[in-house]
Amino acid sequence: MSKVIAVANQKGGVGKTTSAVNIAAWLGAKGKRTLLVDIDPQGNSTSGVGLDRRSLKTTTYDILINGAKGADAVVKTAFEKLSILPSSADLAAAEIELADIPAREAVLKNALAPLRAEYDFILIDCPPSLGLITTNALNAADSVLIPVQCEYYALEGLSQLMNSVQAVKRRYNERLELEGVLLTMYDGRLNLTQQVVTEIKKYFPRKVFSTVIPRTVRLSEAPSFGQPILYYDRSNKGSQAYGALVDEILKKNR
Numbered sequence: 267m268s269k270v271i272a273v274a275n276q277k278g279g280v281g282k283t284t285s286a287v288n289i290a291a292w293l294g295a296k297g298k299r300t301l302l303v304d305i306d307p308q309g310n311s312t313s314g315v316g317l318d319r320r321s322l323k324t325t326t327y328d329i330l331i332n333g334a335k336g337a338d339a340v341v342k343t344a345f346e347k348l349s350i351l352p353s354s355a356d357l358a359a360a361e362i363e364l365a366d367i368p369a370r371e372a373v374l375k376n377a378l379a380p381l382r383a384e385y386d387f388i389l390i391d392c393p394p395s396l397g398l399i400t401t402n403a404l405n406a407a408d409s410v411l412i413p414v415q416c417e418y419y420a421l422e423g424l425s426q427l428m429n430s431v432q433a434v435k436r437r438y439n440e441r442l443e444l445e446g447v448l449l450t451m452y453d454g455r456l457n458l459t460q461q462v463v464t465e466i467k468k469y470f471p472r473k474v475f476s477t478v479i480p481r482t483v484r485l486s487e488a489p490s491f492g493q494p495i496l497y498y499d500r501s502n503k504g505s506q507a508y509g510a511l512v513d514e515i516l517k518k519n520r
C-alpha cells in the first residue's frame with residue numbers, strides 16, 4: 267500500500283513543483299516505486315520529467331472530468347522507478363467542470379485507489395489555489411507536504427491553507443496529516459531568511475523538516491532539460507538536499 271503525499275500551498279512559485287519532481291525522482295532512485303501526479307494546468311511537473319505535453323493521450327483532466335481510469339493515464343518516465351499521471355492545459359477548466367460531477371471532491375481519490383497497490387509513494391503536485399482540484403488532492407492524500415519559500419511574506423496565507431486542510435480532514439479524510447513543512451530557496455547569508463525560518467518554526471513546532479532546500483540556479487535550469495536535478499547535476503547542493511530530504515521522509519515512514 268502506498269503513501270500518498272500532496273505537495274500543496276496556494277501561494278504561487280514557492281517550490282511545489284520543484285519539490286514534487288525532485289522528491290519523486292529521489293524516491294525512485296532509492297528503490298521506491300513512485301508515481302508523480304500532476305494536477306496543475308501549468309503542467310510543470312509533466313514537462314519537468316521530460317514529457318512532451320502535446321503528445322499526451324490521457325491526462326489528469328480525463329481522470330477528473332471524463333471518468334478515465336488512473337491506469338489509462340500512467341506514463342513511465344525515463345527515470346528510475348518513476349511514473350507520472352501527466353496534466354494538460356484543459357485542466358484549467360476542470361475547476362469549474364468538477365462542480366457538476368457527483369462526489370466531486372473524491373474523484374481523484376477514487377481514481378488513485380486501484381493504483382495504490384502498485385506504488386510505494388504517490389506524490390501529488392497541486393496548483394497554486396485552494397479550489398476543488400486541491401481539495402481532491404487533500405482528500406486523496408495521507409499527508410500534506412507544504413513548501414514554504416524563505417521570504418518576507420512566507421507565513422501569509424498559511425493559516426488559510428491550514429484551514430483548508432482542517433476542513434478536508436473534518437469532512438472527508440480524517441487520516442490526513444501534516445507530513446512536514448519544507449523550507450525552500452534558502453539563502454543562509456540573508457538575515458531575513460533566518461528571521462523567516464525562526465517564525466515558521468514557531469508557527470509549526472516540530473513539523474519543519476530539518477533538511478532545507480538551498481537556492482541554486484541548477485534547480486531552476488533542470489526543468490528546461492526535462493530532468494530532475496539528480497539526473498541533471500547529481501552532486502549539486504540542491505540535488506543533495508532533496509536526497510537528504512527523501513532520507514528524512516523515508517525514516518519517518520518506515
Ligand SMILES: Nc1ncnc2c1ncn2[C@@H]1O[C@H](COP(=O)(O)OP(=O)(O)OP(=O)(O)O)[C@@H](O)[C@H]1O
Nearest residue numbers: 278279280281282283284394451480481482485486
Ligand atoms: N531551490 C531553488 N533554487 C532556485 N530556484 C528555485 C528553487 N526552487 C524553485 N526554484 C524556481 O522557482 C520557480 C518557482 O518554483 P516552482 O515552479 O517549483 O514553484 P511552484 O510552487 O510549483 O509554482 P506554481 O505555484 O506556479 O505551481 C521556478 O522557476 C523554479 O525553477
Ligand SMILES: [Mg+2]
Nearest residue numbers: 282283306310
Ligand atoms: Mg507548480
